[in-house]
Amino acid sequence: xxxxxxxxxxxxxxxxxxxxxxxxxxSGMQVAYVGFDPTSHSLHIGNLATLMLLVHFQRAxxxxxxxxxxxxxxxxxxxxxxxxxxxxxxxxxxxxxxGVRKQVAQYLSFEGANAAEVVNNYDxxxxxxxxxxxxxVGKHLTVNxxxxxxxxxxxxxxxxxxxxxxxxxxxxxxxxxxxxxxxxSLQMGGSDQWGNxxxxxxxxxxxxxxxxxxxxxxxxxxxxxxKFGKSENGNIWLDPTMTSPYQFYQFWLNVADExxxxxxxxxxxxxxxxxxxxxxxxxxxxxxxxxxxxxxxxVTRSVHGQAELDKAVEATNILFGxxxxxxxxxxxxxxxxxxxxGVEKRTIAAADYQANKHNVTEVIAVLCGTMIxxxxxxxxxxxxxxxxxxxxxxxxxxxxxxxxPLLQGKYLLCRMGKKKYxxxxxx
Numbered sequence: 231x232x233x234x235x236x237x238x239x240x241x242x243x244x245x246x247x248x249x250x251x252x253x254x255x256x257s258g259m260q261v262a263y264v265g266f267d268p269t270s271h272s273l274h275i276g277n278l279a280t281l282m283l284l285v286h287f288q289r290a291x292x293x294x295x296x297x298x299x300x301x302x303x304x305x306x307x308x309x310x311x312x313x314x315x316x317x318x319x320x321x322x323x324x325x326x327x328x329g330v331r332k333q334v335a336q337y338l339s340f341e342g343a344n345a346a347e348v349v350n351n352y353d354x355x356x357x358x359x360x361x362x363x364x365x366x367v368g369k370h371l372t373v374n375x376x377x378x379x380x381x382x383x384x385x386x387x388x389x390x391x392x393x394x395x396x397x398x399x400x401x402x403x404x405x406x407x408x409x410x411x412x413x414x415s416l417q418m419g420g421s422d423q424w425g426n427x428x429x430x431x432x433x434x435x436x437x438x439x440x441x442x443x444x445x446x447x448x449x450x451x452x453x454x455x456x457k458f459g460k461s462e463n464g465n466i467w468l469d470p471t472m473t474s475p476y477q478f479y480q481f482w483l484n485v486a487d488e489x490x491x492x493x494x495x496x497x498x499x500x501x502x503x504x505x506x507x508x509x510x511x512x513x514x515x516x517x518x519x520x521x522x523x524x525x526x527x528x529v530t531r532s533v534h535g536q537a538e539l540d541k542a543v544e545a546t547n548i549l550f551g552x553x554x555x556x557x558x559x560x561x562x563x564x565x566x567x568x569x570x571x572g573v574e575k576r577t578i579a580a581a582d583y584q585a586n587k588h589n590v591t592e593v594i595a596v597l598c599g600t601m602i603x604x605x606x607x608x609x610x611x612x613x614x615x616x617x618x619x620x621x622x623x624x625x626x627x628x629x630x631x632x633x634x635p636l637l638q639g640k641y642l643l644c645r646m647g648k649k650k651y652x653x654x655x656x657x
Contacts, residue, residue, distance in 0.1 A: 234290035240502055241495040243283065243447045245421040248431065251443040254415060255292070259344055262287055262416035262445075263295035263408055265351075265401065267303040271329030272469030276420075278533075279450050279496055283418045284346070285337055289499065293344040295412060296334040297404060300327050300352030305397050327352075333468050337532070347412070351404050367403050370436040371429060380425055398429050405430025406437055414442075421446045450496060468533050475534040476568045479542035482526035483519065487512075490521045498528040545569045553645065555622035555634060563638045570643065570653045576601050577655040588631045590620070594644065602644055602652050612646065619645045 235252045238244040254260060264280050266273065273281070284294035303323055331348050338346035376382060376398055382390060405427070408414035417427045427444040434442040466481050467473040473481075485493060490512075494505055512521035530539045544557060545565050561569070578597045586592040594602055595609040602618075603609040610628040612618050618625045621634040621643050637643060642654040 234287055234292065237286050237290060238283075238445070238447070241286075242492055243279075243286075243496055245446040245448045246424055246444070247446075248428070248444045250441070251416065251445060254441075254443055255290075259292055260416055261293045261295060261408075261412055261414040262418055263297050263349075263405075263412075263414050264418050265297040265299055265302070265404065266330050266334065267299040268323055268326030268330045269303060270467075271326045272467045272472050273330060273333050274465040274467050275497070276450060276465070278468065280418070280420050280447060281334060281337055282496060283445070283447055285499065287418070288338060288344060288346060291344060294338055294346045295408060295414060296331075296338065296346065296348045297408070298327050298330050298334070298348060298350045299404075300324075300350040301355035302351055302397060302400050302404070303327075305393055305400060329469065349408070349412075351400075351407075354407050355400070355403075363403075367406075367433070367437070368399060370433055371399060371402065375432070376429070382425075398426050399433075401426045402429040402433040405442060406433050409434050409440060409442055410438065416443045416445065418445045418447070420449050422449060450493070470534060470538070474564055474568050475530060475538035476542045476545050476565050478533065479526050479530045479539065479546065482529055483522050483546070485522055485525070487516060487521070490525055494521065494525045494528075498525065498532075500524075500528065541565060553619075553622045553643070558622050558637055558643060559635075561637075566637060566641065570651055573651040573653050574601055575653045575655065577657050580656050583656045589629055590625055590632050591628045593632055593642075594618070598644075598652070598654060602646060617647055 234255055235244065235247070262284070264284050266277055266281075281296070284296060288294045300323060303326070304320075327350060331350075334348055335346075340346050376395070382395065382398070405414070405417050417430055419427055424444065424446050427446065431442040431444055434440045465473075466478060470478075482493075491505075491509060494500065494508070498505075500508075508521055508524045512519075527539060527543070530542055534542075541561070542565075545561060545568070548557060548561075548569055558566070576598050578593075582597055583593065586597060590613070591606055591609050595606040603612060609618075613625050613628045616624060616626070620632060621637055621641075623634050625632075632642070636656055640656050642656065644652040644654060646652070
């Protein structure tokens with residue numbers, strides 16, 4: 231067991247904490263929960279930061295509960311939002327709930343005295359009538375109290391529907407329900423959830439005459455204050471169909487030096503001594519990106535597994551000149567296209583390729599046009615200088631055939647020099 235609060239402090243994961251929380255945790259095993267609304271069928275790395283609260287909580291000997299918001303997901307949390315989001319239909323929500331449940335489950339242990347649980351708040355809200363809810367629950371929190379929360383105040387000028395306004399009360403009731411049925415004394419979340427969480431502690435005080443506590447973690451932002459986890463393609467997702475393992479690995483590998491120390495503390499369970507050792511090695515040779523590699527490997531392994539990490543590392547090495555035919559052939563099509571998503575591309579007809587593949591100059595200079603070389607003469611000169619390889623095999627004879635198999639049955643990867651790549655599709 232570790233001291234949970236101290237663990238959060240040295241990792242930079244403690245934003246706010248209600249008075250008495252540390253004493254409560256020191257009194258024995260506690261139960262805490264974090265909520266995840268199923269707005270997508272996958273979590274993104276912003277959600278992963280709060281999920282790590284539960285991971286460290288369980289490692290400290292306490293019992294974690296992950297709440298999937300099947301009911302609250304129908305309403306929409308206004309916290310941090312500038313406008314009301316679109317409401318999802320029930321079929322989409324059910325699909326999303328199952329996706330989120332599976333991702334949460336792979337991070338927690340469901341064995342032992344402090345075995346984790348995954349719950350869905352639709353189980354208690356689904357059969358609750360509106361009149362009974364506003365009569366038995368709504369009377370305990372005043373409108374003045376609810377409007378004082380930042381999640382409400384920040385939306386008053388742009389407009390806030392009653393649907394969104396009610397979210398705070400629904401989340402507060404989640405806390406009360408888990409307090410009564412699971413013994414949950416603590417709710418945790420991102421710093422933008424402080425108002426919703428403390429509404430829950432207030433509801434527990436008023437409805438059950440009980441004491442409950444709150445902890446929030448800082449929202450993960452970049453050094454310039456912008457939202458972390460956004461790429462040019464949107465969020466970085468945990469689902470491999472939305473963000474491939476290669477793209478996921480590359481995201482962490484390319485974080486800035488000033489961001490990496492904070493991120494390795496938040497997104498891994500590596501201990502203090504290990505992290506500080508990695509940082510010391512990184513400072514000795516920053517160009518080797520030792521810190522980013524350790525971060526990328528650990529997080530990719532935890533999300534996608536060792537096999538996908540190995541593929542991502544292998545694919546990354548291709549960009550640094552290790553693109554042998556054997557390695558290239560081992561990549562699946564999605565990873566191959568990910569690795570070379572930024573290179574120049576051209577499509578040539580399969581019939582033309584078959585008719586001309588006996589002469590590499592004809593394929594490169596004629597079929598590919600001027601994409602790689604401006605003329606046949608430049609093509610021949612480069613081949614004679616040993617500067618052209620196709621699918622990892624160096625071309626030595628300008629008049630010789632292309633005797634390498636097509637990657638995935640349809641791709642030619644041409645490399646000019648050490649790092650200049652072109653991808654030709656034979657279709």
